[in-house]
Amino acid sequence: MVPFARIRPMVFGLPFSFFWPAAWIAMAVPVLYGLDRVERRHRDGEDG
Amino acid sequence: MERWVFITGIIVVYLAATLAIGLMAGRKATHSVAGYVAGDRSFGLLVMYFVTGATVFSSFAFLGGPGWAYSRGAAAFYILAYGVLGMAPFYWMGPRIAELGRRLGHVTQAQLITGRFPSKGLSALIALMSLVAFIPYVTIQIRGAGIVIEAVTDGHIPLWLGALVAYGIVIVYVLVSGVMAVGWTNTFQGIFMVVIAWTLGLYLPWKMYGGVGPMFEQIAAARPELLVQPGLNAAGGQWSWGAYSTYILVSAVGLMMWPHLFMKAYTAKDDTTLRRTVILFPTFQLFLIPVFLIGFAGVLFPQTPPDPDSILPFMILSTDLPALVVGLFCAGALSASMSTGDALLHASASVVVEDGVNQFVTLDDRTQRILMRVLVLVTGATAYVLALNPDSSLVQLLATAYGIVSQFAPAVVAALYWRRATTAGVVAGLLAGWAAAGFFYLNPGLKPFEMHEGILGLLVHIPVLVAVSLVTRRQSVEHLGAFFPGREAS
Numbered sequence: 001m002v003p004f005a006r007i008r009p010m011v012f013g014l015p016f017s018f019f020w021p022a023a024w025i026a027m028a029v030p031v032l033y034g035l036d037r038v039e040r041r042h043r044d045g046e047d048g
Numbered sequence: 049m050e051r052w053v054f055i056t057g058i059i060v061v062y063l064a065a066t067l068a069i070g071l072m073a074g075r076k077a078t079h080s081v082a083g084y085v086a087g088d089r090s091f092g093l094l095v096m097y098f099v100t101g102a103t104v105f106s107s108f109a110f111l112g113g114p115g116w117a118y119s120r121g122a123a124a125f126y127i128l129a130y131g132v133l134g135m136a137p138f139y140w141m142g143p144r145i146a147e148l149g150r151r152l153g154h155v156t157q158a159q160l161i162t163g164r165f166p167s168k169g170l171s172a173l174i175a176l177m178s179l180v181a182f183i184p185y186v187t188i189q190i191r192g193a194g195i196v197i198e199a200v201t202d203g204h205i206p207l208w209l210g211a212l213v214a215y216g217i218v219i220v221y222v223l224v225s226g227v228m229a230v231g232w233t234n235t236f237q238g239i240f241m242v243v244i245a246w247t248l249g250l251y252l253p254w255k256m257y258g259g260v261g262p263m264f265e266q267i268a269a270a271r272p273e274l275l276v277q278p279g280l281n282a283a284g285g286q287w288s289w290g291a292y293s294t295y296i297l298v299s300a301v302g303l304m305m306w307p308h309l310f311m312k313a314y315t316a317k318d319d320t321t322l323r324r325t326v327i328l329f330p331t332f333q334l335f336l337i338p339v340f341l342i343g344f345a346g347v348l349f350p351q352t353p354p355d356p357d358s359i360l361p362f363m364i365l366s367t368d369l370p371a372l373v374v375g376l377f378c379a380g381a382l383s384a385s386m387s388t389g390d391a392l393l394h395a396s397a398s399v400v401v402e403d404g405v406n407q408f409v410t411l412d413d414r415t416q417r418i419l420m421r422v423l424v425l426v427t428g429a430t431a432y433v434l435a436l437n438p439d440s441s442l443v444q445l446l447a448t449a450y451g452i453v454s455q456f457a458p459a460v461v462a463a464l465y466w467r468r469a470t471t472a473g474v475v476a477g478l479l480a481g482w483a484a485a486g487f488f489y490l491n492p493g494l495k496p497f498e499m500h501e502g503i504l505g506l507l508v509h510i511p512v513l514v515a516v517s518l519v520t521r522r523q524s525v526e527h528l529g530a531f532f533p534g535r536e537a538s
Contacts, residue, residue: 005277007268013261015268015275021128022337028132028330036327
């Protein structure tokens, strides 16, 4: 029923249920960095 | 030389290095309350990164996390899920809180809330509830330190003595150097715990099973129920999705509401540092992966630890690792414990003095600092006594405390973003939220879908805050002007 609550496929040796939250954590850095760039441009626009 | 003596030597070297760093750090701060509590608002990115990571990840993560992975399997993944969710809103809230702190002189969470919602009673109530939540949290750290030292010295240094020495050192450097010691010791300890966790987390599965993949293949064949969410409950039955998801939610809401973490917004030197700390935080959080691998490595191990929270030291001692590695592991585990314990002790004293005592008695700067130091001692001693006689798991103790601190979130959000909120609304919301959380904590059988009592508290808290605010008199334009400068206060 819940798509990530399963063992296979295993990724990098980890069960999918473990890989899924770990991948989200790893992805959070580039996502937050991208968000920061957009925010900075927005703030610079307001200041300018 | 006997093995345990060699290991004890490594622990002594580690503790001496931590003490030296803590004492030297204090020389950088001014002798004022702002210096002791907020480090003169001077922390750069390096210190903020490690102080945040090392403070968030404590004995709860280093010992309790593997304990849950070992005994409850995928249930432990809730700990993986909430960190980023809880930290991300601080990207926006952190700089706003820091700016108000610089302008209005705030150094604690309650000062922000009661600055916007003036009430001495509210301030004292927040201080009291913070202390109630802090004590089990400090207890976890002290017990964690004692468990590890007792285990790696084969019982030659009992839990009471190991915990006493480790936390005696913490208390000394917090007393002398305040938050500066917390910042610089956390940097040292943060590096230590991450390196140790990754090294052992990859080494143990390789030594015992031939690698991470082969380990999980064997667990999947023998105990597949451990590898699928929501995992198992404490009794070994299936945990519910209601409990799993609300544990994530309450932890995410509560994470940055912990006063000792919230107060770090006041220590950053500027807004850019705060935002970059949030962006980089997930890289620290990845250290939970090797920590869980150690817990899973114990699943098919033929021997059983005395309790799940001891699985990590049990595995270390049962796999014939060199004494040097065991000593370094112990130092890593102590880092996890002490880096959170010091921040908690420092914050509990600061909160009680600034938000409790100061509301009713006028104290000069010097007296406040003395009183804070006395309270560091009192809180540490109370938690130490409790740590010697625990009756609950490390994760469970902390999850319960989250029910209390998560109730601060609506008040903080209302203070920062909702101009129509009133003091009466915030007080009524907090009281209703804590009452509801307390009721469901004492009557777990009545929880709908086994939801965490903190979330049930918030479901009562938020409507009460909104309803009471709307029926009470709105705050004056002049008062709101300090919190929403340059915006129409309506």
